[in-house]
Amino acid sequence: MEKLISLLDRATTAGTLQHFLLGDALTNLREAGAVNFTINIANLDKDVSVVAPQRIAGPWDTIGAVVSVWTDTVDRHPAYLNTLAAIGCEVHGYLVTESVPQPCDTTWPEGERRPGVTQFTAHGKPANVADADFYRNWAAHTELSFQLHPDRWSYVRNAVTRPLTEHAPPYRALVLEHFRSLQDFTDEDRYFGDPAIVQQMYEELPGFCDFNTMATGPMSEYRFT
16 A cells, blocks of 8 residues: 655645535545545634744645545545645645554544544755655654653654655655644643753754755644545
């Protein structure tokens, strides 16, 4: 099995995009052979920007939704991308490898909104960092992140193998971090742990994160098998 992630822009409203992705798009993706869907909608900006504007950074206004699917072959990706593009959004696709450093039990019903907030982050690799160093530094940050975000619920890390569309942003990392409540995400004292760990994080970020390409912000999440 292979995992594909598609990023949709904001050519339509979040409500319209949600209705499409949870309806016709989901049906058509299933018919085309995709399974195990995670659909994220960027519809929490107003809730977050009022109390924690620092949680939104980079070209976040270019990302309207993130759709993750599994398929038996990446060769089917044109059908998936065409299905998603039917809403009129620009779609960028990526083949990724998934790691789940912090799993969680799915206790909410399939198709219902996941409780809390999903923080989606995308970024490239700094040009002056070799591939081997990028992966090593990212793995080290993953271990640090458990102390950085002690109240985080779960963490899914996707390393981009290759883009599937022309002119796709040069992302190498597509990350989903989950928090049980809006307050866990927006309250600085609940989002971050020890200030010394926060300082260490800022010192280590240049070893794997290209700030010029990074986009991060809050999303609602839905899962389907």
